[in-house]
Amino acid sequence: xxxxxxxxxxxxxxxxxxxxxxxxxxxxxxxxxxxxxxxxxxxxxxxxxxxxxxxxxxxxxxxxxxxxxxxxxxxxxxxxxxxxxxxxxxxxxxxxxxxxxxxxxxxxxxxxxxxxxxxxxxxxxxxxxxxxxxxxxxxxxxxxxxxxxxxxxxxxxxxxxxxxxxxxxxxxxxxxxxxxxxxxxxxxxxxxxxxxxxxxxxxxxxxxxxxxxxxxxxxxxxxxxxxxxxxxxxxxxxxxxxxxxxxxxxxxxxxxxxxxxxxxxxxxxxxxxxxxxxxxxxxxxxxxxxxxxxxxxxxxxxxxxxxxxxxxxxxxxxxxxxxxxxxxxxxxxxxxxxxxxxxxxxxxxxxxxxxxxxxxxxxxxxxxxxxxxxxxxxxxxxxxxxxxxxxxxxxxxxxxxxxxxxxxxxxxxxxxxxxxxxxxxxxxxxxxxxxxxxxxxxxxxxxxxxxxxxxxxxxxxxxxxxxxxxxxxxxxxxxxxxxxxxxxxxxxxxxxxxxxxxxxxxxxxxxxxxxxxxxxxxxxxxxxxxxxxxxxxxxxxxxxxxxxxxxxxxxxxxxxxxxxxxxxxxxxxxxxxxxxxxxxxxxxxxxxxxxxxxxxxxxxxxxxxxxxxxxxxxxxxxxxxxxxxxxxxxxxxxxxxxxxxxxxxxxxxxxxxxxxxxxxxxxxxxxxxxxxxxxxxxxxxxxxxxxxxxxxxxxxxxxxxxxxxxxxxxxxxxxxxxxxxxxxxxxxxxxxxxxxxxxxxxxxxxxxxxxxxxxxxxxxxxxxxxxxxxxxxxxxxxxxxxxxxxxxxxxxxxxxxxxxxxxxxxxxxxxxxxxxxxxxxxxxxxxxxxxxxxxxxxxxxxxxxxxxxxxxxxxxxxxxxxxxxxxxxxxxxxxxxxxxxxxxxxxxxxxxxxxxxxxxxxxxxxxxxxxxxxxxxxxxxxxxxxxxxxxxxxxxxxxxxxxxxxxxxxxxxxxxxxxxxxxxxxxxxxxxxxxxxx
Numbered sequence: 001x002x003x004x005x006x007x008x009x010x011x012x013x014x015x016x017x018x019x020x021x022x023x024x025x026x027x028x029x030x031x032x033x034x035x036x037x038x039x040x041x042x043x044x045x046x047x048x049x050x051x052x053x054x055x056x057x058x059x060x061x062x063x064x065x066x067x068x069x070x071x072x073x074x075x076x077x078x079x080x081x082x083x084x085x086x087x088x089x090x091x092x093x094x095x096x097x098x099x100x101x102x103x104x105x106x107x108x109x110x111x112x113x114x115x116x117x118x119x120x121x122x123x124x125x126x127x128x129x130x131x132x133x134x135x136x137x138x139x140x141x142x143x144x145x146x147x148x149x150x151x152x153x154x155x156x157x158x159x160x161x162x163x164x165x166x167x168x169x170x171x172x173x174x175x176x177x178x179x180x181x182x183x184x185x186x187x188x189x190x191x192x193x194x195x196x197x198x199x200x201x202x203x204x205x206x207x208x209x210x211x212x213x214x215x216x217x218x219x220x221x222x223x224x225x226x227x228x229x230x231x232x233x234x235x236x237x238x239x240x241x242x243x244x245x246x247x248x249x250x251x252x253x254x255x256x257x258x259x260x261x262x263x264x265x266x267x268x269x270x271x272x273x274x275x276x277x278x279x280x281x282x283x284x285x286x287x288x289x290x291x292x293x294x295x296x297x298x299x300x301x302x303x304x305x306x307x308x309x310x311x312x313x314x315x316x317x318x319x320x321x322x323x324x325x326x327x328x329x330x331x332x333x334x335x336x337x338x339x340x341x342x343x344x345x346x347x348x349x350x351x352x353x354x355x356x357x358x359x360x361x362x363x364x365x366x367x368x369x370x371x372x373x374x375x376x377x378x379x380x381x382x383x384x385x386x387x388x389x390x391x392x393x394x395x396x397x398x399x400x401x402x403x404x405x406x407x408x409x410x411x412x413x414x415x416x417x418x419x420x421x422x423x424x425x426x427x428x429x430x431x432x433x434x435x436x437x438x439x440x441x442x443x444x445x446x447x448x449x450x451x452x453x454x455x456x457x458x459x460x461x462x463x464x465x466x467x468x469x470x471x472x473x474x475x476x477x478x479x480x481x482x483x484x485x486x487x488x489x490x491x492x493x494x495x496x497x498x499x500x501x502x503x504x505x506x507x508x509x510x511x512x513x514x515x516x517x518x519x520x521x522x523x524x525x526x527x528x529x530x531x532x533x534x535x536x537x538x539x540x541x542x543x544x545x546x547x548x549x550x551x552x553x554x555x556x557x558x559x560x561x562x563x564x565x566x567x568x569x570x571x572x573x574x575x576x577x578x579x580x581x582x583x584x585x586x587x588x589x590x591x592x593x594x595x596x597x598x599x600x601x602x603x604x605x606x607x608x609x610x611x612x613x614x615x616x617x618x619x620x621x622x623x624x625x626x627x628x629x630x631x632x633x634x635x636x637x638x639x640x641x642x643x644x645x646x647x648x649x650x651x652x653x654x655x656x657x658x659x660x661x662x663x664x665x666x667x668x669x670x671x672x673x674x675x676x677x678x679x680x681x682x683x684x685x686x687x688x689x690x691x692x693x694x695x696x697x698x699x700x701x702x703x704x705x706x707x708x709x710x711x712x713x714x715x716x717x718x719x720x721x722x723x724x725x726x727x728x729x730x731x732x733x734x735x736x737x738x739x740x741x742x743x744x745x746x747x748x749x750x751x752x753x754x755x756x757x758x759x760x761x762x763x764x765x766x767x768x769x770x771x772x773x774x775x776x777x778x779x780x781x782x783x784x785x786x787x788x789x790x791x792x793x794x795x796x797x798x799x800x801x802x803x804x805x806x807x808x809x810x811x812x813x814x815x816x817x818x819x820x821x822x823x824x825x826x827x828x829x830x831x832x833x834x835x836x837x838x839x840x841x842x843x844x845x846x847x848x849x850x851x852x853x854x855x856x857x858x859x860x861x862x863x864x865x866x867x868x869x870x871x872x873x874x875x876x877x878x879x880x881x882x883x884x885x886x887x888x889x890x891x892x893x894x895x896x897x898x899x900x901x902x903x904x905x906x907x908x909x910x911x912x913x914x915x916x917x918x919x920x921x922x923x924x925x926x927x928x929x930x931x932x933x934x935x936x937x938x939x940x941x942x943x944x945x946x947x948x949x950x951x952x953x954x955x956x957x958x959x960x961x962x963x964x965x966x967x968x969x970x971x972x973x974x975x976x977x978x979x980x981x982x
Contacts, residue, residue: 024183024297024299025300025302026182026186027180027181027182028180029085029179031082031176032055032176033053033054034051034053035081036049036052037052037063037078037081038050038078039058039064039076042076048064048074050062052078052080054172054176054177055100055101055173055174055175055177055352057172057174057348057350058074058170058172059072059073059170059348068583069583070579070580072579073168073170075147075148076146077144077147078171079144080173081142081143083138083139083141084138084179085136085138086134086139087136091135092184093183094130094182095129095179096127097179098125098127098176098178099127099175100177101124101173102118102125102175103145103171103174104145104154104171105145105150107143107144108127108129108143109141109143110142111132111139112140113132115127115129119428120154120428121161122398122399122435122436123432123435123439126180129179146171147169147172148169149169151417154428155406156400157401157405158399158400158401160374160376160399162641164641165640165642165858170348170349175350182214183299184215184216185214185215185216185217185292186214186298187212187288187300188214188261190209190210190303191211191442191479191480192210192286192303192305193207193208193482194207194305194444194482196275196307196309197273204269205270205273205307206267206270207268207286207305208266208268209286209288210263211264212262213256214260234256234293235290235291236253236290236291237256237288238254238288239254239289241270241286243274244285250270250271251268252268252269253266253291254266270284270307276307276308276444278365278391278393279391281388283306283388284305285302285304286303286305287300288303303442305444306444308444309330309482310327310328310483311327312507312508312554313325313326323554324552324630325554325729326630326631331728334669335371335393335631335632336632336667336668337372337373337632338369338373339373339559339634339636340372340373342377343638343646343650345574345580345651345652346578348580350380352382354383354385358386358390360652361386362390363652363654364392364637365391367663367664369634369637369667370669371392371393371395371631371633373394373489374394374396376397376453377397378396378398379396381439384440384446387443387445388443388444391445392445394445394447395489396440396448397449397450397452398432398450398451398452398472399452402458403454403456403457403458403460406455406466407425407468408422409460410460426467430471433471434475437476437479441480446483447483448507449476449480449485449486450486451473451487452487452488453489454488454490454491454512455487455488456495457491457492464503469505470505472485485505486508487503487506488510490559491511491512491558492511493511493512494532494545496511497509497528497546497551498546498548499548506553507553508553508554508556509553509554509556510558511555511556511557511558514532515856518892519618519852519889520896526622526623528555529548529549530548531545551628555630556632556633557623557629557633558633559633559635560623560632561620561635562645563615563616564855564858565644565645565655566605566920567585567605567639567920568655569585569588569592569598569605571651571653572586574650575650584641584860585921588923592923603885604871604915605656605657606656607869607884608657608917609658610884610886612657612854612869613659613662613663614889616666617662617665617666618889620632620634621666624666624731627731634667638650640858642858642921643858644859644868644919666768668766669697670695670764670766671693671694672757672758672766672767673768674689674691674770675689676688676689677755677772679771679888679889679890679892680773680775680889680890680954681741681773682774682952683775684741684777687739687740687774688737688738688739689707689737689755690736691705691721691733691734691737692731693766695726695727695728695729695730696729697764698728700728700763701763702723702724702726703726704720704759705757705759706719707720707737707756708756708758709740710754710756711751711752711753711754712752717740721737734759750775750880750890750957752771752773752888753771754769754770754771755771771888771889772889772890773954775890775952775954775956775957776957778955778957778960781800781960781963781964782814782964783814783815783963785814785815786800786804786816786818787806787807787815787816787818787829788800788805789806789818789819789825792839794947795839795950796959797950797955797959799951808829809825811834813832813833818836818837819837820841820842822844822977822981823981824981826977827934827935827978827981829937830937830938830939831934831935831974832935833936835937835938835940836939836940837942838941839946840899840943841941843982844901845901847901847943848864848866848902849864849897849899849900850895850899851867851895851896851897851898852889852896854869859918859919859921860920860921863902866918866926867916867917867919868919869886870895871886871915871917872885872914872915873885876911876914877913877961877962877966878958878961890954891954894944895928896945898928898943899943900926900927900928901928901930901941902926903925903926903927903930908971908976909925909970910927910930910932910939910968910970910972911931911969912930913927913928913962914929915928916928928942931967931968932970933967933970935974938967938968939972940962946958946959
């Protein structure tokens with residue numbers, strides 16, 4: 001039954017809304033709070049006993065044994081017991097026991113009488129208990145919760161069940177528990193809808209209440225005549241609507257028609273209505289009342305509802321029909337979304353704490369977000385209440401985390417015990433989905449119902465147009481027709497953007513683009529006209545593409561970015577008092593403490609955060625340039641267990657490097673964009689930029705536009721662009737500036753410049769900025785003798801190789817040699833005082849791949865995935881291009897397809913000129929570029945992709961600086977190198 005739980009107020013554990021049953025809301029005996037509790041072994045014996053709080057997981061309250069991941073974990077049966085009193089006034093009520101959340105199954109006894117078992121962790125459960133209760137006296141309630149998953153019919157597993165790396169089964173009554181007292185004649189299955197006005201037909205905005213009527217006194221009587229008497233007057237429904245100040249703005253009475261449990265509808269017109277949106281989450285209060293023949297109130301329902309419309313716009317473009325824009329209240333909306341994988345250090349999982357959710361959502365909304373995807377999870381009611389109030393649009397995604405959880409798949413059959421029933425599983429899944437839709441459909445905030453995560457991606461997937469997902473779609477269309485439906489969040493781009501693969505189960509496309517691509521490939525990654533196909537098993541994009549004119553439906557970027565940062569060691573202290581152990585961090589933090597490196601490692605964290613934010617900026621701005629992508633899910637909002645890909649850390653502290661004001665520049669409804677500006681330039685190279693505004697506010701504006709070129713705080717040049725009208729829902733070109741190279745300053749070191757764009761009008765303003773480097777003109781090396789070894793010319797500027805020698809036998813102090821591997825000639829050259837540069841040697845130290853961006857999703861599973869950016873010390877000869885300890889975006893081509901070297905086990909460490917940052921989970925010392933004295937000379941080892949920028953001024957400057965800067969203090973013995981001679 002959909003009753004407005006929002007309005008329950010507990011008083012000494014017992015709530016009685018009215019003293020009589022003639023005018024009442026649903027009544028409640030609150031069973032939250034302290035229960036007697038014990039864990040039970042397989043023989044029925046008690047393992048542990050004590051008190052426990054409801055709602056909550058028992059693992060978080062000290063029950064269970066320690067594991068390597070948590071302090072307490074118990075998988076099995078937990079017995080809850082308590083005594084309650086049922087008021088005398090409930091004698092004439094129908095009474096249910098309600099469990100709003102259980103992990104995973106619960107058997108129920110009332111006064112030692114077994115009532116039955118409820119199954120499933122998604123949605124609430126109601127059990128009729130009236131005939132077993134002692135009304136007016138004491139009653140014993142017992143609930144045995146079983147947390148052991150029954151795969152024979154229930155293979156569901158979502159992110160909130162702590163899968164992926166934590167892999168923890170937990171148990172308990174995690175939701176509210178209460179007795180529900182209902183009058184015999186009552187409202188039931190209430191559904192609240194809203195409609196925007198239709199001015200052309202003179203129809204105002206409307207709030208529509210649909211309900212069924214239960215007449216438990218006389219089920220055969222017509223509901224217009226509840227007692228069955230022939231001459232009774234008609235009973236009525238009354239819908240009253242109040243604004244945010246409590247003023248009544250509409251009231252409508254409606255005669256009942258038909259018979260008991262037939263749907264009744266009453267419509268209230270709202271003049272001059274205020275709409276609900278993330279910018280203005282305006283909620284009306286409403287009361288739906290069932291009145292008897294004399295106008296007395298028999299039963300009522302209260303709720304808060306926003307007037308909102310979500311549609312997909314048709315006819316976007318010329319000469320064809322497609323549906324590529326999401327319309328919120330008849331205006332295009334851009335989904336500034338994020339992913340949330342449910343990290344709660346103190347609360348453990350699925351907390352029913354509305355204020356906690358409000359506090360979190362306010363911090364998140366301040367970053368510009370208006371939408372959220374909760375991976376494979378239907379959240380508690382308090383969460384959706386909080387979203388209604390704060391103004392965030394979540395998806396409601398069913399608890400199917402991966403395709404193998406779908407009944408009928410090969411893996412499902414392997415994990416389900418003998419005797420598994422496909423039909424039983426299908427029935428169970430359908431029941432829980434239907435319950436979730438009916439339970440949560442009245443919340444304003446929900447954007448779309450989603451069947452599950454990546455259900456057609458991977459090796460063992462169900463057939464598309466799966467009957468279960470088709471049922472989900474039909475259920476949504478029937479029970480919540482004003483909402484969008486998507487059968488899966490996550491589809492390969494090359495498949496779903498191909499028009500022939502569209503299906504009715506998709507109102508939107510949640511598209512996985514090539515998230516493994518590095519910074520230099522972002523423009524290619526989001527080119528939907530050449531969507532790249534992917535091998536479904538290996539997750540490798542193979543380069544084949546499918547031509548796409550315009551996607552048929554709105555495209556949302558699925559699990560966007562997944563950039564990892566270096567975890568700050570200071571977060572470990574916040575695990576104190578939590579049931580979770582920082583098992584993947586503790587050893588590394590202890591190591592750093594022994595090395596007196598804790599403060600330094602906090603600097604690594606800050607540098608990696610700032611670097612990844614720059615990469616996020618470029619990534620999302622590239623998305624915004626594509627007019628057919630209408631949103632994204634920034635992945636993630638908070639660090640995931642054993643990973644570090646969030647804006648907030650495990651303790652929900654916003655990372656220092658993720659500044660709100662920087663995020664808002666590109667994570668907002670209105671964003672200024674640029675095309676044509678590169679991140680690095682040679683001296684004298686032409687510099688220009690074109691500017692656009694992506695406007696998904698509800699306001700069109702014609703701003704005054706200014707472009708400012710700066711070097712540090714110094715303004716070098718200002719430009720004014722023509723006034724151009726920016727319509728909403730569009731990307732508008734605002735013109736270009738050219739000839740910027742005329743205003744850059746001459747310098748013998750690289751200079752970083754900032755191009756600032758601002759557009760202001762009385763309606764709004766928007767600003768953004770972009771950095772770029774200009775490198776000094778390439779000069780020859782000071783060395784009189786430069787030797788270019790075999791197979792290395794492609795790494796060395798051609799103007800150097802033109803005069804280079806191939807004679808590596810007669811090198812002396814001050815000479816320079818470029819090589820690929822350690823050889824006898826290299827060792828001899830170093831002994832004589834030459835400088836030797838090795839480019840990505842394979843036969844030297846252990847070598848691993850490296851990118852400018854971090855490892856995708858989870859860094860540190862092994863050496864191959866263990867990189868989260870880089871760090872440049874102030875003492876490094878390259879520090880001039882790393883004022884914040886990381887190399888600017890101009891260096892992205894040098895890091896793409898580059899290498900890092902494992903120097904962890906070296907007894908004598910080199911100068912780590914550019915440190916490749918490992919994760920904290922798998923703490924190791926890697927180097928992208930290192931320098932060290934050997935003999936009388938100096939060895940330089942670079943894993944950078946010098947060949948990608950061979951003849952650029954940048955490459956010449958980097959090599960020249962590494963070679964001609966003072967030698968480092970670090971020293972290796974010549975014999976150390978001889979072991980690498982093959």
